[in-house]
Amino acid sequence: MRWAHAPTGRPDSWTQPLASNHMHIHLDAVGGIAGDMFIAAVLDGFPDLRDGMIAAIRASGLPADIGLLVDEHADHALTGLRFKVEEAHHLHAPEHKHTAFREIRSMLEHAPLDTNVRAHSIGIFTRVAEAEGKVHGLPTDEVSFHELGEWDSIADIVGAAFLISALDAQWSVSSLPQGRGQVKTAHGNLPVPVPATVLLLEGFDFHDDGVEGERVTPTGAAIISYLHANRPHSRKSRRLLRSGSGFGTRKLPGMSNVLRLMAFEETQQATESDRVAELVFEIDDQTSEDLAIGLDKLRAHPSVLDVMQTSMFGKKGRIAVRVQVLTDPSDIENVLEACFAETTTLGVRYQVLERRKLRRRQTTIDADGRTVRIKIAERPGGPTVKAEADDLLKVIGDHDERERVRRLAEYASNKKEEQ
Numbered sequence: 001m002r003w004a005h006a007p008t009g010r011p012d013s014w015t016q017p018l019a020s021n022h023m024h025i026h027l028d029a030v031g032g033i034a035g036d037m038f039i040a041a042v043l044d045g046f047p048d049l050r051d052g053m054i055a056a057i058r059a060s061g062l063p064a065d066i067g068l069l070v071d072e073h074a075d076h077a078l079t080g081l082r083f084k085v086e087e088a089h090h091l092h093a094p095e096h097k098h099t100a101f102r103e104i105r106s107m108l109e110h111a112p113l114d115t116n117v118r119a120h121s122i123g124i125f126t127r128v129a130e131a132e133g134k135v136h137g138l139p140t141d142e143v144s145f146h147e148l149g150e151w152d153s154i155a156d157i158v159g160a161a162f163l164i165s166a167l168d169a170q171w172s173v174s175s176l177p178q179g180r181g182q183v184k185t186a187h188g189n190l191p192v193p194v195p196a197t198v199l200l201l202e203g204f205d206f207h208d209d210g211v212e213g214e215r216v217t218p219t220g221a222a223i224i225s226y227l228h229a230n231r232p233h234s235r236k237s238r239r240l241l242r243s244g245s246g247f248g249t250r251k252l253p254g255m256s257n258v259l260r261l262m263a264f265e266e267t268q269q270a271t272e273s274d275r276v277a278e279l280v281f282e283i284d285d286q287t288s289e290d291l292a293i294g295l296d297k298l299r300a301h302p303s304v305l306d307v308m309q310t311s312m313f314g315k316k317g318r319i320a321v322r323v324q325v326l327t328d329p330s331d332i333e334n335v336l337e338a339c340f341a342e343t344t345t346l347g348v349r350y351q352v353l354e355r356r357k358l359r360r361r362q363t364t365i366d367a368d369g370r371t372v373r374i375k376i377a378e379r380p381g382g383p384t385v386k387a388e389a390d391d392l393l394k395v396i397g398d399h400d401e402r403e404r405v406r407r408l409a410e411y412a413s414n415k416k417e418e419q
Contacts, residue, residue: 022266023168023169023170023241023263023264024169024170024171024172024238024263024264024265024266025167025169025170025172025261025263026171026172026173026174026261026262026264027041027171027172027173027174027229027259027260027261028173028259028260028261028262029173029174029175029176029177029215029216029259030255030256030257030258030259030260031177031215031247031248031250031252031255031256031257031258031259032177032179032214032215032216032217032248032257032259033173033176033215033216033217033220033221033224034156034216034217034219034220034259035153035156035157035159035160035217035219035220035223036082036083036085036152036156036246036248036249037083037220037247037248037257037258037259038156038160038163038220038223038259039053039156039159039160039163039246040070040073040080040081040082040083040244040245040246040247040259041081041244041245041246041258041259041260041261042160042163042167042244042246042261043070043081043083043163043244043246044080044081044244044245044246044261045242045244045263046166046167046242046244046263049162049163049166049167050070052162052166053159053162053166054068056113056114056158056159056161056162057158057159057162059111059112059113060107060121060154060155060158061107061111062151062154063151066086066151066155067085067086068083068084068085068086068155069082069083069084069086070082070083070084075247075256076255076256077256078245078256078258079245080244080245080246080247080258081244081245081246081247082246082247083156083159084249085151085152085156099144099150100141100142100143100144100145101129101140101141101142101143101144102141104125104145104154105122105125105126108121108122108125108158109122113158114162114165116165117158117161117162117165118161120162120164120165121157121158121161123161123226124157124160124161124222124223125157125222126140127200127222127225127226128145128200128218128219129141129143129145131195131196131197131199131200131218132145132196134199135195135196153219157219157223169263170231171227171228171229171231172229172230172231173204173224175206175207176201176204176205176207176215176216177206177207177208177211177215177216178192178193178206178207178208178215179192179193179211179212179213179214179215179216180192180208180211180212180213181212181213183213183214192214192215193214193216193221194214194218196218196221197216197217197218197221200218200221200222200225201216201221201224201225203230204224204230205230209255211252211253211255213250237266237267238264238265238267239264239265239266239267240262240263240264241265242261242262242263243260243261243263244260244261245258245259245260245261246258246259246260246261247259271356271357271358271359272356272357272359273354273355274354274355275329275353275354276305276326276327276328276329276352276353276355277326277327277328277329277332277335277350277352277353278324278325278326278350278351278352278353279324279326279327279335279339279348279349279350280323280324280348280349280350281322281339281343281347281348281349282312282320282321282322282345283320283323283344283345284314284315284319284320284321286343286344291321293342294342294343295307295323295342295343297338297342298325298335298338298339298342301327301334301335301338303327303328303331303334303335304326304327304335304338305326305327305328306325306326307323307324307326308323308324309321309322309323309324310322310324323339323345325339329352332350332352336348336350358377358378359377359378360375360376360377360378361375361376362374362375362376362388363376363413365409365412365413365416367405367409367412368405368408370391370394370395370405370409371391372387372388372391372392372405372406372409373387373388373390373391374386374387374388374409374410374413375387375388376413385410385413385414386410387405387406387409387410392405392406
């Protein structure tokens, strides 16, 4: 068995396991995706996982005389790895040409595999069995695999399952090359993507780059389908940790037959994103006293974040008030009802907006015998503090006394943050 070490120039830390609770791995299907390409791309980025993966594949029941090879490979301007299951008589034995899904599942259930690796392996095979069952009109347990029942495909799926378990990441994939033409299968010549692959990849994005042949194999489709890799890309700030390139066996004209991997870690930001609903309406026929009461009641609504008002001139030159209500998007209907109940408006415009806000927290400080709540905002240049205005209302005295307590509380909070 051969192992291609990480290319010269990569940091020594690449040989160490990566510990991250917020890792996102993106797969760029330049040439397409297959099971061997997935394994090669991951191992190129995470070479420390090689021994564990080989052991898992062996534990699945792989015959001892079948070799597992991981070799360096170059294709056009790119370099990376290829993963191959060495040719042996087992790969072409008649008993492996029609393997029932229930037999493979039973074999994996009884194999000495890690619990998660077993679950991922069976999960990936189940995806394929369900798709094949729909294509052929068979119950899942009665599906028999042809190409996927051979040892090279079993090795690809168990190896992928081990890597998925070891990395515990979120996954996404680029638009997939559709391919063209036909491929020879046990059922005869089929158009590409083959029917089961098409079912597995419902919901994924495709493009046609004009290159002939099968670009996404059933094994590759089953893996990314199992990973729900068609999820939207994260918009959060993230740092690139590692990359890898896994090559397939075919030569493509004018391009590399490569699956690229990029592993990201989310970075801590001073800001965080969420969504907020904005409700806007104008009032020109409600007394200022009654409107003030109504808006106070709106502010007290549990889903309302803020209520603001500005003066304006309305129709017929009337002085009016524009009201803006910010609220939790999940409770728009109840807040709309409250707006109509507490004001005389006849209509409300609303929209859901993206919002970026500073990370913040609250603490309490003893200021000259008074307990004052302090709001701390994590700004890019460092934290800032501000005393809670409602607590300053409780200070007995005039403006100067309130300012003295505020400065004392904020100074004490700053000193506490520095410590």
